[in-house]
Amino acid sequence: MRVLGLGRLAVLTIAATATVAVASEDPRIRIDLPPDVRETFLEHMRTHMTSLDEVLQLVGSGRLREAGALARKEMAIGQGLGIGRHMPPEFREMGFAFHRAADDFAKVTATVADPPDAAAWKALVAGLAAITTQCAGCHGAFRVR
Template sequence: MKNVLICSLALLAGTAHAAEDARQLAPLPAAAEATVRAEMRANLLALNEILVLVGAGKVKEAGELAEKELGVSAMGRHRGQPVDARPGPHMPPAMHATGIDGHRAASEFARIAATGDRDQTIAALPSLTSGCVACHYAYRIR
């Protein structure tokens, strides 16, 4: 009985939290939602690897990875997929613009990292995640 009560309270807390979610819903077709969720997981892996490389003093390599996986070079990866599987065309325009700004910020980080200056590269790290934070705080897909 105690476990049922705890589970019920947890469920209610989760429901209340979802009801308070003021982010704009950006409904996507199921295939586009699956694409964007997979891309966000891949972006997290790339961010983690970039941090590992910077921590190891391999700032040029971190910049190369940032450009390849997150920068402007990474834009358009889904062009070959059916329209229903491509997130961009289904996003609100401001959400799509935020994503593009994130790609540009990653390219700027890559440019800074390419100089090999570790201190400037570390100072530029927040630019890698600021677009992510802005989008995730303003929009939701569920």
């Protein structure tokens, strides 16, 4: 077993202390959920992330209608599990905005020509940005425990 030098030990100690300090100074609103609700919620968020990735891959391959159908199926309003009742109103509104953005994106994909022109690509990218803006805003404002 290798012994750490005092310098390395000091660096590791400072790094660990800094990590704890950053975690304790997290400015995001903490949402405490019952363990079963927390696990369901986190799994649902991972599903959203996977679905968003699949939507981006479909857009990248030019399969725009499929991308919209997937966004509507997996991320639009009506896909919730009722977890919102455990969340503060601000969180619920951000969640609804995410779902609306996914539905709006799906509507855009249904109207673009095949192949899409420059204006259609601009609308598609704006629609995707509206979705990811909600993701970033929520993750920046809240943390779940």
